[in-house]
Every structure is written in C-alpha cells, then in structure tokens.
Amino acid sequence: MSAASPGARIADWDQDGLDTDEMIVNMGPQHPATHGVLRLELRTDGEIVRRARPHIGYLHRCFEKHAENVDYPGVLPYADRMDYVASMGNTLGFALTVEKLMGIEVSPYLQTIRVLMAELQRIASHCVAVGTYTMDIGAFTPFLHLLRDREKILDLFEWTCGARLLYNYNWVGGVSHDVPDGFVRAARDFLREFDSVTFPELLDLIIHNRIFVKRIADVGVCSPELAISHDLTGPNLRGSGVARDLRKDFPYSGYESYDFEVCVGKGQYGPKGSCFDRNWVRVAEMRESSKIIHQALDRLEKLEKTDVHEKVPKRVKPPKGEIYFRSEAPRGQLGYYLVSDGNVNPYRVKVKSPCFTAMSVFHHLAKGMMIADVIALVGSLDIVLGEIDR
C-alpha cells in the first residue's frame, strides 16, 4: 500500500477472519479464461463464491500520460492499443472528439466509410466475444468457425490500410486510406456467407443449445437499476432490457440515416439480464451490423468520392476548451474527456472505457455463484484488459 492511503479499510480478507471452511482461490493473472491479465480473488465455501474481488492494473500502459506528451494525431496509435480487439472504435471516438472541439465536419462519403469500418469491426469484435465465451463454456468448435469469419474481415482491413489488428485508421478530419477498388464486392461476398451460413450455424450449434442455455441462462442476473448505477453500457446494458443505443439516441457520423434495430435482451430462457441475454445481444447485434454494412456499401457506390485527407488539418490545434464525447464501441460507450489549452499536445485526455465500469459491477454479481459460473460471468461482460487498464 502507498504510504499515504487514508481511510483504507480492507474488509475482513485477512486470514484470521476466514472461516475454517472457506478458501481464498486466486484466478489469474495467468488463466486461460480470464480474457487477459485479470486477477480474481475469490473467497469460496466449497464451490460457492462468497466474495469476489477483481484486481486490475497488470496492463496499465499510461495512455493518459502519453497522450499529454504527444500531439493529437500521435494519440491515435496509443488509442488503438487500448481495446486492441476492436481498435476502429477507439480511434473513431477520439477523432470525433477532436473534430467536435475543432468544429470540423467531414463529408458524407467519409462518414459512410467510417460507419462501414466501425460496423465491420463490431462484427469482428463480437466474433471474438461470442467465440471465446462459448469456448469458456466448453464448446470449442464455434470459436473456430467465428474466427474463420473474423479472418475475412481482417483481410478486408489489411487490404484497406495495411494492418490487421491495430489500424490507426480514423484520423482527425478523415481516415488514413480510402477503400480500394473491389472492396465493396469483397465485403458483399463476405456478408453473404456470413448471413446465410455462419450466422444460422452459430444459432443452431450453440446459442440455442440446451446445455449452453442451462449453463448461463440463470446466472449473473443484473437488474436495470444496478446496470445503470454501475454504468454498464452497450450490450451489457441492453442485455438487462434497457433499450438505449448511442447510435440511435445521440447519433454521430451519419448513423441517424441508417435503418437498424436496437437489440435488447428478452429473457428468453431465464430472468432478464442474465449472461445469456448479454450474449444474445451480441449475437443479434452481429446481424444488425450486417444490415448497416449492406446499406453503407450501397451508399458508398452512389456517393461522390471525396479525398479522404481533405479535411485533415496540417497542425491539429483545437481551441482552448473541453469536451466530453462518447461513441458506441462494440463493448459499450467509449467516452473521451478532452481538455485542450490551445497547444499541439492535449492537456488532458481521460478515457472512460466501457469495460472498466463493467468490471465494477463484478463483485456484486458474483456473490453466491459457483466457480464455473464466475467464468460464465466474466465472459459475458466481454472485457478486454487493455481497455480496463489503459
């Protein structure tokens, strides 16, 4: 503990307070199922968890401190690396924040490209989320089928901007590369296969599988009040039945003109807000993203092509001021609080990552579960430690 940590009352976790029947079990930081370097300290009575305490910070890479020392375009590669599974969303959020502060409006063509990339990234990210979740529950095959489709998306990204995982694609005022010729056709091919083979197979093979459902449909139920109070956002919040999506409520980058639905957990197999519902929202969102991508591809062909670098400023120097802007990343609402003092470096960049707040509800939900259900809970919150620790 730091020398000056006043008022720290660590609740009775010491050995003396332990009942003779209780055990402190440590999961992680190296563990196949905790989606990154997360340490879960569980106090268990046999199989039942009495208290759960997550320890984070193993992947803290000082993003906010770095952001104060580099210029605005230089923050973007750092931002990519926060949620490394879905990096289009990170750079999109930051770019939109700076653009809002500077008052830059990009052309509809650019907005369409941004939406296209964001939604492709959403499908890819949910492939990882759902795939690894089913692998944690024990079914190995859907993971490989979904990753096969994610590979196709990553190939599209590599074709466009040269990178498979960390793209530095969305720049302040534009994007780094225009979509290449043939991209629309390739994307349509991918979507055709995804819509008619992979997605129905996923539903048949695992989502409606009785064993899978019985494992997770009664587990980790989060009420809407608890979800809102602990700032669960995105699929985690919609799994509890709250039908709020930033793309509909506070649309950005042209989302208001697309036709898609907000997917909400309906409690099909158990109480609303269970792990199944959160997972179901991600599965259904893949289909909605596919719809959006179809519309974006149609638009891309009809819109007049503009230069993707035309609005990118030579020196990004926003006026003195501050702004908080949030976007709908695959894991929830990604918020950037940007304070600018008129220099080329940001004064303060604070990131509100959706997984950080999702982990804060963990120990409330984990009480009374079995250890196997703890795995189900962690997987259903879809955390990426890069984003939690920044």
Place this chain on the structure above:
Amino acid sequence: MNATYAFLVGLVPEIAGWPAWAIVLISAGLPALVLFHFMALAPLVYVYGERKIAAFMQDRLGPMRVGPYGVLQTIADAVKLLFKEAIFPRGVDRKLFVTAPLLVNVGAFLPFVVIPWGARLQPADLNVGVFYVAAISAISTVGLIMAGWASNNKYALFGAMRSAAQIVSYEIPSLLIILVPVMIVGSLSLQDLTVAQAGGLSNWFLFRYFPIMPVAFVCFFVAGLAETNRAPFDIPEAESELVAGFHTEYSGFFFSLFFLAEYAEMFVVSAVTSVLFLGGYLAPLPALQQLGPLPMGWFWLWFKAWSLVFVMMWLRWTLPRARVDQLMHIAWKVLLPIALGLVVTVGGLVLWPVTASGFPWDRYVGWPLSLLLVGFLLVVMVRALLWNRRRAGELAYAGSAAAAGQGTR
C-alpha cells in the same frame, strides 16, 4: 489360454511335451503380449484420429507436417513427452504422486482381458465378465483422487473431487443398465452375451425389444461418456476453469500415462457397449463373418468400437460442458430413474414374457422400428450436410455473378 494352446499345438505338436510351466508361459504370455502391444499402441491412432476429426469439424486441417498427412504426429508427441522433465512440485507426496497414474492405467487396461474378439479369441473368458469390467474400472477412481491429493494444489484437489463424484455417480445407472442385457441372456460372461445376439443385424440387442433397448443403449453410452470424463462431462479437465484439473501438476511421462489411460478407457467403454448392444464381434450379416478362412470377428468389434469412439469425439467437439451440479442432476435424477425403470420392466418381461402367448412382436415389429429410427436420423444428417453444401455453392455462384454485373467498384 486354452485356445492359444490348441492353436500352437496344431502348429508345432512338440509343445505338448514341454514342462507345464513352459506351456502356461507361452499360451498365456503370447496373447498377453499381443494384447499389451495393441493397448499401448492403439492410443497413438486414437490421438491422431481425434486431432484430425476435431480439425475437420472446425474447418481446418489438423496435423499435416509430421509425416504424410501428419500420421507421425502422435509419435512425435509421445517422444516429446518422454523427454520432458518430470517435475515434482514442492510438497507433493512422492509415493502417491507416482502411484496415481499407475492405478489409473491399471483400471483402464485390465478390462481388455475379457473383451471377446472372436469365438475363441479372448484372453480370459471369465464367467463374471461384465461385473469384472465394472469393478476394475472403479480402481481408476482411486487413482484420480490420489493424483489430486498428492499434487499439493488446490485446483488439482478440486478437479479430483469433482471427478470422483462424477464417476461414482454415473457408475450406478451404468451398472443397472448392464443388468438389462444380462437379465435377458442370463449370464454375466461377455462371450455369452455376444453369442446371444447371433443371427445378423436384427438380433443385436439394440434393435430388439423396442423401445427398451435403444433407451438403454443411449443411457449407457451417456453414462460411459461421463465415466471417461469426456465432454460434455469433462468438468474435471475443464481447461478454462481449473487449468487441467487433477492432472495439472503432472508433466512429461506421467502426463502421458494419464492421457493413455483416458483413451484406453474410451475404447473399453465403447467395446463393452458394442458387446452389450451392438453384437460384439458378430457381423451384420452372417455371411460376412468369415472372409474365406479368415475370421472377421476382430474387425467387426474393432469397427463398432471405433464408431462409438468417433461418436464420443464428435460429441466432445460439438457440445459445451455441463456444470458440476447439472451433471449430478443428470446422473441422479434422470439416468438413475430411467435405469431403475428399465431394470424393473425388463425383469418383469423376462418373468412374464409378453410374447409367450403369440405374436412375436420383437421379431417382426421391434427391429424394423429401430432400424427406421436410425435410418431417419441418418437421413436428417445427410440432408443437413447437403443443404449446407448447396448453400455454400450458391453463394459462390451469386458472388461471381454480382462481380460480373458490378464492375470494379
């Protein structure tokens, strides 16, 4: 042993004059050697088969580099495991640590002794054959608990306790269902059970006494899956929860012993299921039983056991795993009542046969119904496979048509 002696004397008549200990040594040692080699080398094939089957189900290729199509992969793995350092973590009980995998292997390999590969091709035709198999398989449970305890590791202990609870719970419906064919035949010997199914496909127990036997077969297979800790009951080895369960702390040679035992047990369970329900070494048509002078019994048993092993692997890579309490629920609240019901029903039928006074239900109606059921399932699977192929083919066509119509953008 007697069969081997007769065979050897037929070849080399002087053997009859050798001292008694030499005769016993040869006629018992030879089959033991053959069997032992088979048991020890067969897992090489199973492991390769599992990896390839898993790969094809997951839309990938599996081992391809070591040897043509990767056939030497398991040998490479075995050599690697043998060369690995056998780590003894601090605090382990060395004697128990070393004995545990040995016990598990004993429980996995001894049942091979009573499995009949032909009319006289059986190492020992015990008259308590099935009972012997069940009893010996229980020895592995002791080995598992020893492994978990001796490892000085919380996770291993968890895994061992779960595994022991699971195996013991599933043994009960398994044994009760074994009673069903035993009651019908009136003998515990595996040879007698096989011979009672003579006469072709329609006489196999699976296709008789519809609907009792198919239900018994399914329940017995499920119980067998749980006994060998295979998915969907592989909680003790749940990789994503407790790393590797009771064999977390084992490395190198000892780990390969556990591995070996698991695959041997899988084969034993499949072989016993085949003997009980699928006719053992009998061919589906009596004409196929002998290929000229060569008896094909061993091939048929091997084929049936391997099909069941394939089904086990198929299930492992398709289904997620059940949680511990759900597993127990299935054993005690689903399988056990079914098994008890079956035992009572079949016992009643043996005493007061329904067909005593007239219509041979079994001969004319029972087995066609079972065949229809199996046929229907097969047709459904083939249709699904073809539908998938056709969809994928359509997509490729549609994709290229759109390409032709849309130009370069």
Place this chain on the structure above:
Amino acid sequence: MDPRAIHAALGARFGERILGAALDAGSPFATLATDAIAEVAAFCKADPALAFDNLMCLSAVDYPKETPPRMEVVYHLFSYRHLHTFALKVQVPRENPAVPTVEGVWGVANWHEREAWDLFGIVFTGHSDMRRILLPDDWEGHPLRKDWQDPEYYNGLHVKPTPQMMERVLSGETLGVGPFDFTPENRHLEQP
C-alpha cells in the same frame, strides 16, 4: 432539459453553493463548492426533473499553473429517463486534496474515485475502499500530476535509462536492451 434549465434548477436548490457555470462550453458544466458535491449528486439523482441516474465519467484534472493552482474533479452525468447530460466540477487545492465521495449515489464512482486517488492523490472522504487500482500496491506517488518525475528505481529495477546508459547508446553502442523511450521534456512545467 437544456443546460440552462438544469443550472437554474440547481441554483434554485443550492443557492450560492453553485459557484459558477460555463453553459456554452463543449460540455456544459457548473462549478460547485467542494463540500456540496455529495448533496448535489444525491439531488441530481433523486429529483424527478433532473433524474441523473448515471455517472458517465469522473475525471480528475491537474491545473498547476492556473491561479490559484488547483485540481479539478469533473463529473459527467447522464439521465436515462430524460436523455440529457450535464457536468459538475469541483475544485480542490493541490496539497491534501479531499472531496466527499459520491459512491453512495452511483455505484460506479467506487472505481472511478479509486482511480483518481491512484493517479492524482485526491482523497475521497467516506469511500469504503480507498486503495490503488491501476498501479501496483507499493507504488509511491501519483503519476498523472503535472509535476510528476519518474523515480530512479522501482523495487531495484531502473525505471528510466541512466545517464551512463544513454551516453553509451548515443555513442553508437547497442546495449542489448532497449530501444529506450527518450521521453520529451514535460512541457507543462516551465523551468524558471
């Protein structure tokens, strides 16, 4: 409700404890007296017209060169019922900063406040679990402050390259570890 109405509602309830506002900023905010934050937060959540049931973000910012030198804690609020946002600011001195906790109002503040303590050193009085969250438990100091200097050593490991190492690299030698990050000078502190 638009920001003016929200500010008016707060002013009506709390009078002079609302110190100021900037309603035309990118994200409109109102500045409060430090000891009022807990009550204002509770009011924001409970009042049916405001209904700020969600704390979007709790950030701490360090202003060493403003007059007076201060740190600010910014609360970005959102209402799921009315779909409006607002921000509250609280100013604390840079020595012994202390703010009442709002963890009883919004559960997520528990972790946000731990992070603010960890990286800035702001103590949230009444917090149930005030300990470090991102940095190791035995870390000393609060790195996100503007006057932070990296320590020489942490648990026996070099934190920055030593001057000797830098000289060797600059003269063309490859050290076998690195490349080192030559962190630029901290621009926010002017050397007198």
